[in-house]
Amino acid sequence: xxxxxxxxxxxxxxxxxxxxxxxxxxxxxxxxxxxxxxxxxxxxxxxxxxxxxxxxxxxxxxxxxxxxxxxxxxxxxxxxxxxxxxxxxxxxxxxxxxxxxxxxxxxxxxxxxxxxxxxxxxx
Numbered sequence: 693x694x695x696x697x698x699x700x701x702x703x704x705x706x707x708x709x710x711x712x713x714x715x716x717x718x719x720x721x722x723x724x725x726x727x728x729x730x731x732x733x734x735x736x737x738x739x740x741x742x743x744x745x746x747x748x749x750x751x752x753x754x755x756x757x758x759x760x761x762x763x764x765x766x767x768x769x770x771x772x773x774x775x776x777x778x779x780x781x782x783x784x785x786x787x788x789x790x791x792x793x794x795x796x797x798x799x800x801x802x803x804x805x806x807x808x809x810x811x812x813x814x815x
Contacts, residue, residue: 714788
């Protein structure tokens with residue numbers, strides 16, 4: 693069983709930056725591709741970014757390319773999402789996810805979900 697704990701969410705002004713983290717328990721961290729999804733109020737959960745097991749491959753939602761960077765630290769069993777130039781429409785609960793590969797996790801085929809962290813961007 694893998695547990696995922698997100699942190700780092702909060703309130704930020706438009707144009708600001710924020711980094712959210714996802715700490716994974718267990719020794720299987722490097723066995724999974726990882727990703728971030730988000731869900732805004734009244735909307736469906738959507739893909740944000742993904743990173744491969746080895747960290748060499750990343751994938752981003754077209755709407756967020758250039759503003760977000762996904763990374764992972766194997767020593768800390770932690771994945772990050774650096775978000776810059778934040779907009780009010782980025783307000784959402786951000787979820788960490790584990791899956792098999794970047795393409796499958798992007799399709800929503802997720803093995804484990806975190807509980808989410810709230811990111812609120814004020815105008």
